[in-house]
Amino acid sequence: MKKHSARVAPLSACNSPVLTLTKVEGDEHPRESLAPAEAQAPAATEGGRRMTRCCIKLSAVQVRKICWGVAVMLCVCSTWAGSTQLAKFTFKRFDAPFTLTWFATNWNILFFPLYYVGHLYKSTEKQTPKQKYRECCRFFGEDGLTVKIFFMKVAPFGILWTLTNYLYLIALRKINTTDVSTLFCCNKAFVFLLSWIVLRDRFMGVRIVAAILAIAGIVMMTYADGFHSHSVIGIALVVASASMSALYKVLFKLILGSAKFGEAALFLSLLGGVNFVFISFVPVILYFTKLEYFGPFDAIPWGNLCGVSILLLTFNILVNFGIAITYPTLISLGIMLSVPANAVADHYTSKISFNSVRVIAVLIISLGFLLLLLPEEWDEWIIKLMTRLKVRKKEDLPEGSAEAGQGLNWTRRARSSMSNFAH
Structure with missing residues (x-):
């Protein structure tokens, strides 16, 4: 993705750490x-x-760009934390995580229409929806979007998307939102490890340290609750969700490469279509087998379901297309800020004991997340900074030595004059 301009990898709806490798x-x-x-x-x-x-x-x-970045960062934080809190609250009245996943994913169909509305508003050369669709379909190859490409390069990502969201929502039923959002930040460490192994990305020692910190944080988070069965299962579900999201990103780059904004919008809309056409039978089966029985349709909290879906849709729009107006690092920081936001919400809405072990685990995972945000050239920048500081010191030293030399010459002249006077 490094050589493509204005390209972005579409991310998962539960994509906490942003892997936005774009160049506008x-x-x-x-x-x-x-x-x-x-x-x-x-x-x-x-x-x-x-x-x-x-x-x-x-x-x-x-x-x-920084001002826009601060605004986007706050919006990313509020939408991600809000969707997590609202989903947790929804399960009190609607205990059907897969149905909620299916319902929220269907809203992805709106990505391409929203992108096209933005195209009509911003672009000087207007294109019809059909022309824009054909232009974006070139992303899949010269033949465009064929049936074979659809089932080989689109449908598998739809499955990974659904698994990521479903595992994340199930974990919310087991553990609190603070732990879920914190543990999902390990996503970025998994992305680095998979990219290093599969994509042969550049090795960075600091990112290996960050991955180790992420694993240590997972272990400490498990220890914080005393290895109870419900907490261990919840933590395992979050880690599995983060792994699915990381696999989604790495496979996207390996198979499809990178996508322009219009191509990314089309791809995300296709994921919503895959979810609606091929996965709609699963909630029906779960309902009639009463594995996810939620009562009559009048009792369904449609407001909560639509609220979660809108928040996730907004979150994905900001994550995938916010790079057009700001820096990807600020977007990632917005996701990390959702951890303290969820902690504050949990403090006032539920009885959670933030013991020292849990706090240390959160800090360790956050530190690892921040280390993963360092650019690849961070060591070169530090070397250049140290070199400049040394050059400035050398430039300051001759002036001081010259003044000292002048003082020394003055004293020598004074001594010689005194000696001549004595003679």
Whole structure:
């Protein structure tokens, strides 16, 4: 995904740590266009003024991008934490996690229509829905979206999507939302490990340390409840959900590569279609076998179901397409902030003992998550920073040594004059 511009990997609805490896068009060119200006700046004062204006312009763009990032970060945090809390509350009246998963996933069909509305609003060259659909279908190959490609490259991801959401929602029935959201942050560590093994991504020692911290946090979280059966099962379900989400991302990059925003919207809509066409029979079977019996349809809390679905849809829109207006790191930070948000909500809504072991486990997993957000060139940046600091020290030292030398020469002259005077 590194060589594609304006490309994004569609993520799971329960995709906590964001794997947004996108490059928006225009990000690669400013540095190249600024290089000649930087070379000519010392030549004339006009060049220096132009460079100053350019730097001011870039700073304004970065500030605006950060401001948008803060807004997106808060929205990501609120939608993710809100969907988790609302799903937990919904199970008190509607104890059917698979039906809730199926209902919420059906809303993915709205991705491509919403993208097309944005295209009509923003683009100068308007295209019909059919033209836009054909353009986005090129993502699947020269022949477009065929039946064979549909069942080989779309349907398997629909299954992984459903498993990720279903395991996550089942875990909410076993353990509290704080533990679920914290443990799911290990998703990013699993993505790194799978990418390193399967995709042969660059080895980074700091990310290995982060993966170890994530595993240690999982063990400590299990120990915090004394290895009770319900907590162990809940933790295992969350870890399995995080593993399914990581497998989804790595397989997407391995099989499909990367997708533009329109292609990603079409792919996510197709996942919703797969869910509606091929998985609708499962909730029916569960209802009549009373494995997920939720009473008459009038007693179904439709408001809660629609609320969870809207929050997850908004969350996915921000996660998958927020890179167009801000940095992916800020999106990831928004997801991590959902952990303290859920902790505050659990503190006021349920009786949970935040003992020292649980707090340490949360901090360890959060630290591992932050380490995984470090860019690949972080060590080079530190080396450059240390080199610049050393250069500045060397530049400051000659001035001090020159002054010391002048003082030494003055004392020597004074001594020689005194000696001449004595003679």
